Amino acid sequence: MHLVIVAGSQLAEPLDVDLIDRADRLIAADGGADALRLVGRNPDLLVGDMDSIDHATLEALQGQGVEIRILPTAKDETDLESALRLAVELQAEEVTVFGALGGPRLDHLVATLLLLTAPWLTRMRVRLMDPWHEVYLAHGETLIEGAVGETLSLLPLSHQVREVWTEGLLYPLEGETLHQGTTRGVSNALTGEKAKVTHGAGRLLVMHYRRLETPSVHFRHS
16 A cells, blocks of 8 residues: 655645545544645554644644544644554555655654654655655665666665665766765765665665756655
8 A cells, every 4th residue: 555644844836636546545643644745645643642733733623534543742743753654553654745855844844854763663664755855765776767867875774784886877886885074975876767776774865856847756665
């Protein structure tokens, strides 16, 4: 099952309804429901402490019978983490998250990137998306699809990532170890429409930056 979560960060552009409508289930995390309302879509489920959602949006969803799970304001996890835990409960295989890469809260952005390493997420592929970026863990092997010259950065989210091999990138890595605390994997580039990254032990974050003229998104990576 492919599930889409819309979080509450500020969006530079309205959500792409074509991408939203491909989801099997749609979850809004608090203010993410406002972004959905702007494009005429309702979530299947709304979760959060309701501190950022517009009151009119909340009332409309209540009136339409949307399932709502209200969380306490004083809690130990963000609304997005709660939404991801619901995705695990629903046995989603792939989750795409919109509204997690914007502002204004830098602490939320960093926390979300680190959240990708959570042990309870290991059976589910999670991608953070906006019109320009696609961010996810490689999980040992990943295929990147894009355009020549698009930027790809590979960042260790563990002390080190061993045996990193790449195909289709301008600066190849051939069995190298990437160490946390260095910028060795930043600002590589695609030499064709596809590239491949494999790695051994460790957690490797893939950050794909797309050119503005090619904002199309593919919903699969292996």
